[in-house]
Amino acid sequence: xxxxWAVPPWxxxxxxxxxxxxxxxxxxxxxxxxxxxxxxxxxMEQDRDNPTITELVKMQHANDYFNQVRWLSDQxxxxxxxxxxxxxxxxxxNGGDCEDYSIxxxxxxxxxxxxxxxxxxxYVKSLTYNQAHMVLAYYQTPSAEPLILDNIKKxxxxxxxxxxxxxxxxxxxxxxxLARDRGKKIKGSSQKSLPSWKKLNDRMLxxxx
Numbered sequence: 001x002x003x004x005w006a007v008p009p010w011x012x013x014x015x016x017x018x019x020x021x022x023x024x025x026x027x028x029x030x031x032x033x034x035x036x037x038x039x040x041x042x043x044m045e046q047d048r049d050n051p052t053i054t055e056l057v058k059m060q061h062a063n064d065y066f067n068q069v070r071w072l073s074d075q076x077x078x079x080x081x082x083x084x085x086x087x088x089x090x091x092x093x094n095g096g097d098c099e100d101y102s103i104x105x106x107x108x109x110x111x112x113x114x115x116x117x118x119x120x121x122x123y124v125k126s127l128t129y130n131q132a133h134m135v136l137a138y139y140q141t142p143s144a145e146p147l148i149l150d151n152i153k154k155x156x157x158x159x160x161x162x163x164x165x166x167x168x169x170x171x172x173x174x175x176x177x178l179a180r181d182r183g184k185k186i187k188g189s190s191q192k193s194l195p196s197w198k199k200l201n202d203r204m205l206x207x208x209x
Contacts, residue, residue: 016048016111017041017088025092033092040065040091040108047112055114056156059138062108063149063156066101069094071151084196086203098134101151103200105136106172117142120170120177126152128164137170171197 017037026034043065047058066087072095074083087104090096096104102121110116118139126133137146137159146159153162167179176193 015041016044021088025088029092033094036091036094037088040087044108044111055118055138055140058109058112058114059105059147059149059156062105062112063154065108066090066096066104067151067154069096069101069104071095071097073097082196084200086200098151102134102136102149105149107204110173116173120146120172122146122148122170122179123168125166125168126164127166128152133165135165173201 017040022034022038025037043061047053047061069090074080074097077083077093077095077097078085084103085093085096085100087100087107090100090104099121106119106121109119120137120139122135122137124133124135125131133152136149138149139146147156148159148162148165149156150162150165153164159165159167169179170177171194
């Protein structure tokens with residue numbers, strides 16, 4: 001699936017991404033950037049409105065779409081040590097790092113009418129690279145083994161098939177969990193506990209209808 005995949009003739013506008021947002025993207029980053037963001041909106045809209053599309057297919061769409069983005073460190077990309085970009089910033093600039101991929105996939109699925117309780121952005125240690133990493137985890141039920149959406153290994157796999165990842169904590173829109181006690185939430189919201197997550201969500205407020 002190309003970032004610039006052909007838009008069907010009937011797709012005159014996205015009902016998810018406002019025209020004002022697309023115009024801002026085009027003004028700052030150009031027409032290709034607008035098309036990447038626009039096509040993302042169409043993808044989410046089609047997944048949201050088609051009752052025959054399964055959760056796994058929606059996850060595959062989100063995983064594939066954002067995994068095409070080129071990898072860039074925050075320092076190179078934004079001139080900061082750590083910056084959590086919105087999905088629109090990631091697609092408009094066609095660049096991001098592990099948290100940007102995970103965040104993009106998370107919001108893709110939310111906007112595709114996915115149950116948010118099944119999704120957790122998960123901070124892990126990559127044992128292969130001996131460094132911090134971030135992935136998106138899907139839990140069919142709260143106690144189920146999660147499926148992992150990742151930009152390093154692009155195939156969606158059960159966590160047991162990813163021994164290269166050591167989980168540390170996970171979070172979603174409201175809650176945060178420690179890996180050693182997955183079933184128990186930490187007191188306090190994820191937005192209070194994770195300042196970068198709160199800043200990101202604050203910037204997201206005006207990007208969607």
